[in-house]
Amino acid sequence: MLQKMRASTGSWIAKAILGLLVLSFLGWGVSSYEGLGNSANGDTVAKVGDRDISFQEFYIAYQRFLQTQRLDSIDSDVARQLNLANNVLQNMTLRTLYEAEADRKDLTASDDMVRTEIQTRPTFQGSDGKFDRLRFETALQQNGLTEPGMVELVRHEIARSQLLGAVTAGSAAPEALVDRIYHFFGERRSAEYLTLPIASVDAPSEPDDTALQAFYDERKEDFRRPExxxxxxxxxxxEAIAGTIDVSEDDIQASYEARLGELGQPEQRDISQILFNSEEDAKAASETLAAVPVEELKDKIAEMGLQLIELGQFSRQGIPNDALAEATFSLEAPGVTSAFEGAFGWSVAIVNTIQEGSEPTLDEVRDQITRDLALDRAxxxxxxxxxxxxxxxxxxxxxxxxxxxxxxxxxxxxxxxxxxxxxxxxxxxxxxxxxxxxxxxxxxxxxxxxxxxxxxxxxxxxxxxxxxxxxPAAIPDFPSVRDEVKAAWMKDARYQAAELRAQTLAAQLGEAGDVAMIAASNNAEVNTIENFARNGQAAGGARIPDALASELFGLDTGKAAYGVQDDAFVIARLTKITPAEAAVDGDFRKNISDALAVGMSNDLVEQLGVALQKEIETTTYPEVIDRVYR
Missing domain, CATH: 3.10.50 (Chitinase A; domain 3)
Structure with missing residues (x-):
């Protein structure tokens, strides 16, 4: 189909919006558009107007989401508690709503637009930046797509991007707003500071029972025991039932034979390929290269002016092109194949190396097979x-x-x-x-x-x-938790003593006290931090507590404040204020403007989705959705 499309033309607007706001088929793993009705067993996860989202389509999208987020091993109940499936379905529902609205507005894409979009997607481009059909076919195979199905998916994506592009066109942040945010967040400050570990403060004297009783009475809820x-x-x-199940030797043998490919390591071959314009050229090159030793092939190919495409290492089942698989795996040793006609026209392939496969003996995997069979039946x-x-x-x-x-x-x-x-x-x-x-x-x-x-x-x-x-849940009486109350009282008292010390040090620093002398007399460390932002972060990973940074951004040079970080107080004196113009590069303002524009675009798209949900009836089926967790 792609070969029949005319020469490429420019896509309409918004590849950026397409990438930013629309779930592409590779991102979610959508099944072929030819089968977007009910799944094989007739289950429907959601209805959007007259469109169905099938369980099969939803299941593939959910599994791809788990893979891309590296959540493959997440416990099903945790996934249910996090509402992951509903979040995936919500995105699919919005996408379908946008498609329905694009259809209502008669928005579509020509064959040329679809062809250009597919050929310029980085996913389908080789190392030379050009469309690589092998990558394209591999992606189709991995996602369960046909080429016509892929074309229809992209056609719908472009229509959605036209709709969303029209909605978000012209959304830009006001200059005055960008300026205020730029000056606010672009300003940087520098400080010198002391670090006072709480543990370095002298422990308070032990409290008597009167003090502990008062502390307990004030904080009883801290000591509550749950039901x-x-x-x-x-x-x-x-697992418990599996231990009671007897598995026959015949069943073990049959499973071993059926799973031999899975249990073993298939043969792998490192493959390269050369493409030719004609059968004659391919056959001539094959005959010439067949006489060249394997270790000299690359030099000979370069000498002949041919382009060698490194495909990588494959098992026979992993090669999506049958002609390439047959040619490369028919060789008994590394070398050059005969000329063959594959998906890309006439070609010659080179098998660079062969890694032999391995098959375990039945005795080596008997226990594993027995456990698996018993568990399946259990x-x-x-x-x-x-x-x-x-x-x-x-x-x-x-x-x-x-x-x-x-x-x-x-x-x-x-x-x-x-x-x-x-x-x-x-x-x-x-x-x-x-x-x-x-x-x-x-x-x-x-x-x-x-x-x-x-x-x-x-x-x-x-x-x-x-x-x-x-x-029942209850607050224990004081005698039964006296030791626990004492430990809490001591911890709190030490913290308050450390905070009082921090207040004193901050006052001394703010009065132009000598930072080195103050640090030495308090067993504290002196450090400096240059050009930190409002969150306390500076270049190179240095940082101070964000609450302290916020305090320092409200002070004049020479003034001091303190904050707590982990198990220490940090006392800092402001040494320099650097305005945004001198502190950040020119891209900082542009990034703010772009981020605001994207946020405004997202808001507009979200409002469109809310409006469409009111106009186009949407029904979801929780009992079908829940099946994905099982």
């Missing part, structure tokens, strides 16, 4: 075990007896709080994974002695639990 619950539970996990049996547990309990067995009847021992927790911590505040080990277990255990309607319903965890395990006892 604790003791419980008994039966956990039906796939997942299917969790529900059946759960029904048996439920039935046994319904027949009058205790929870312990019901668990024993299905071969799973009940476990006990003496005391745990809603965050999974024991009475001493440390997290308990070996709690069932995920948040569901503790959420159900601390449900308001579950009283001491009650047994909850059969529940499913985020990792597809099932459990039933009984609350054995409840220790």
């Amino acid at each position: 604790l619950r003791g419980m008994t539970y039966v956990l039906i996990s796939p 997942y299917d049996e969790v529900f059946d075990y759960g029904k048996k547990l439920e039935d046994a309990f319904a027949q009058g067995m205790t929870l312990e007896e019901a668990g024993a009847s299905i071969g799973i021992e009940a476990k006990k927790i003496d005391a745990v709080d809603a965050q999974g911590r024991g009475p001493d505040g440390t997290p308990l080990a070996d709690l069932p994974a995920g948040l569901t277990f503790l959420q159900k255990a601390f449900a308001d309607d579950l009283k001491a002695g009650d047994v909850g319903f059969l529940e499913t965890t985020e990792s597809n395990a099932m459990f039933m639990l009984r609350v054995d006892n409840i220790t």
Whole structure:
């Protein structure tokens, strides 16, 4: 299709807006546009007007989002708590709303515009900056796209960019606003400062019980103990069931043969390629190069004036071009292939090196295969075990007896709080994974002695639990926490003494005191910081507390202030004020102007989305959305 399009023309506006405001297909991993209706099983995640967002499309987008954010291993319940799937769907819904509005406005893109957009995307360009069809086809394969589907996606993206470009055209920040922000944030200041560790201040004398009692009375809430619950539970996990499943030798052998490619390391070949304009040229070059030793091939190719394209290392299955794969993997040793006609026309390939593949023996992977087969079957049996547990309990067995009847021992927790911590505040080990277990255990309607319903965890395990006892949240009396109160009083008193010392030092510095002498008499370090910003950050990574920096930006030269950072007080005297014109380069103002313009554009686009949501009916299906976590 691309070859049939006419010579390129300029894209209309806003590749910047397209990159900034629109989710490109590679960013989210959208499936082919030919299949953007319902997924194979008919599930729909959302309806936007007369358009459906299928579960298949949504699932691919969600998985790509996890990959790009390096969240592949995130726990499903944590992902649910962070609302990740809904955030992905919200972006997809907005994109679909913009597409619908672009259609209503009859906005579209010509074949030339689509062709130019595809050929100028960096993703599809080779090292020479030109369109690389191998990269293009590889990207299509990785994202489950066809070429016509890709063309339609880009056509819709351009239409969206036309719509958004029209909405945001002319959005620029007023000069007066840019000037004020430039002078405010561009100003830099310098200071000399002392660092006074809190631990260096003399410890206060030990308090008597009267002082401790008063401290306790004032801060009782700091010593409150959370509600604790003791419980008994039966956990039906796939891992527990897997240990009871016998796997036959025939099944192990069959799985080994089916997974041999996955378990082993496939052969890898380092491949280069030369493209030719005709079959005759390709065959002539192949015959000439075939007589050249492998180690001399690159020099000979350069001597012949040919362009060698380094493709890299591939397994046979990893090469998206069948002709290239057949030619390179038919060689028994490194060398030159015969001429062949592939996706790019007539070519000759060079196999530079061959890395032999490896296949493990059955004995080497027997345990792994056995565990995997047992676990696969165990997942299917969790529900059946759960029904048996439920039935046994319904027949009058205790929870312990019901668990024993299905071969799973009940476990006990003496005391745990809603965050999974024991009475001493440390997290308990070996709690069932995920948040569901503790959420159900601390449900308001579950009283001491009650047994909850059969529940499913985020990792597809099932459990039933009984609350054995409840220790209500309470503030302990003073005698029982006297040592804890004393430690808190001592820490607070030392902090107040250090702060008082910092106030005194700041007053001395502000009165033009000698910084070196003051530091020496207080066992403090002297440092300087040049040209720090309002957040306390200076070039080279130096910084002072942001609260202290804010104070210093409100003072005249020679005045002093203090702030706390980690376990120390920092006392600083302002030594120099540098206005923005002398402190920052010319790009600083432009960056402010650009950032304000982008912010205004984003606001306009957001307002458009809000308006379209009122005009175009949008329906989401939470039960289908939630499937993505499983």
